[in-house]
């Protein structure tokens with residue numbers, strides 16, 4: 003048995019004429035936090051829905067925790083927990099009833115159900131809300147309750163479709179803490195997001211997905227370093243001379259004047275090159291008065307690979323996305 | 329490792345679905361009260377008004393020797409039970425449409441319980457509601473003068489009520505399965521409402537709920553014969569009134585064969601709609 007708990011090979015999915023997922027392959031290792039990062043309509047939810055057996059698989063192979071979604075969907079269902087993109091809580095059931103219902107659906111014995119509910123209410127800090135109806139919860143509390151529900155059955159993999167969409171920054175950071183905690187106890191996490199920082203800070207590995215295809219996969223660090231585009235800024239006593247020095251270095255590109263300094267990019271890890279560059283400049287008798295080094299952000303990675311900025315789309319989405327609880 | 333995911337205990341998923349639906353039923357007090365009061369009101373206004381008319385019209389008709397003459401209110405009491413069951417059951421599937429539109433159905437569809445258990449759970453909760461309503465109507469009816477169980481011993485009454493509940497339960501299940509099938513295949517509540525209304529009217533008016541079907545033209549009579557509502561009403565009248573009686577100047581005779589046939593028709597209808605709902609649920613996709 004390999005280390006992969008999710009194996010996807012050549013998965014495609016179409017809605018009528020619309021090809022939403024176009025021949026993607028990836029695998030997630032046991033114990034990982036793995037993120038799909040992509041703009042609206044990229045196909046993230048479609049992939050998740052096939053993986054969790056809500057959509058029947060059209061083309062390709064998917065195996066979850068060793069079970070094929072095509073031939074053993076029931077085994078897959080028993081092995082996973084799910085947090086859907088939209089809120090799926092009955093407005094008029096209480097927090098405890100939501101968890102109780104889920105536990106019964108999966109046939110947890112009564113004792114285990116009770117114990118598990120207490121344990122999870124403590125984890126997501128909803129003990130005080132145990133008898134509140136879900137319509138009385140804030141957005142963040144609802145999301146926490148849904149995470150607790152997804153964990154009721156001690157799944158091997160927890161799937162989360164945009165877990166923090168619409169939550170305020172503090173709540174999102176708390177949510178990441180919960181998810182890290184869950185992950186520490188051995189649950190593999192597969193999430194989708196269109197938030198750069200979420201993918202960056204929370205996940206061990208990221209696949210950037212756009213137009214139904216995976217464009218690149220890697221750890222956040224590798225993706226950012228892989229761009230090889232560290233941007234540097236340098237102020238010196240002789241700007242023209244500095245420029246001259248820089249142009250003769252093989253790993254320097256795009257030298258430009260900016261205010262009283264020089265901006266340039268380097269094609270290798272800037273933190274290691276900077277001391278040598280400064281030495282070269284000083285050797286020409288030029289004094290270095292200020293330097294700055296900027297590593298590429300996840301945004302830069304995204305723009306680089308998709309040729310688009312995702313921020314505006316993310317902001318727009320928000321209005322339409324949530325609030326579908328009943 | 330495989331142990332915790334591997335064991336598949338006996339599945340009682342339908343009991344879980346039933347539990348939740350009952351929870352909702354008793355939580356929404358207005359829904360609860362209105363579903364109980366509405367049939368009583370029907371009985372009170374329509375029944376009393378109509379019976380004063382019909383009883384006057386048929387006052388001169390003398391029944392044959394030894395045949396018990398019953399009032400219109402008693403005749404119609406069975407119809408009100410049946411009609412209430414029909415409405416409640418046909419609308420019973422609406423909850424599925426709501427669950428689907430609000431995304432709640434995803435939790436069920438992505439869980440290991442077989443799809444048929446969703447239908448069964450909703451069906452059983454609908455049957456429970458229909459039983460509660462039927463019992464309320466019977467009690468209320470007896471209070472306002474419906475002569476059900478006249479001259480019965482307590483044991484007779486117990487058997488009669490059981491018989492009525494079995495007929496009501498089978499009929500309700502059949503229409504709940506039908507309603508669930510329509511609901512899971514539809515997108516909007518308006519569409520569902522339209523279809524249900526379209527179904528209710530002909531079912532109701534080609535039945536023997538309010539008047540006997542013997543005077544129907546042949547075409548309508550054929551409809552009445554295949555109409556499950558007619559067969560439910562046959563059963564209720566047989567158990568609540570007796571095997572032979574006369575109402576509105578017409579003699580009714582229910583032999584055990586007729587009643588058995590009526591029950592088999594209901595059972596067949598129930599099995600048929602169950603298979604239909606199983607097919608519809610297995611092919612439904614909810615995302």
Ligand SMILES: Nc1ncnc2c1ncn2[C@@H]1O[C@H](COP(=O)(O)OP(=O)(O)OP(=O)(O)O)[C@@H](O)[C@H]1O
Pocket residue numbers: 017020021022040041042043044045046047048049087196319615
């Ligand atoms: N039920 C459906 N019927 C038809 N087309 C659909 C359906 N669901 C999704 N699509 C289309 O498939 C594509 C992928 O949609 P999907 O919901 O998977 O994207 P996503 O990455 O989850 O987007 P978002 O960030 O908005 O949730 C889109 O072009 C969308 O219009």
Ligand SMILES: [Mg+2]
Pocket residue numbers: 046047048087163
């Ligand atoms: Mg989505």
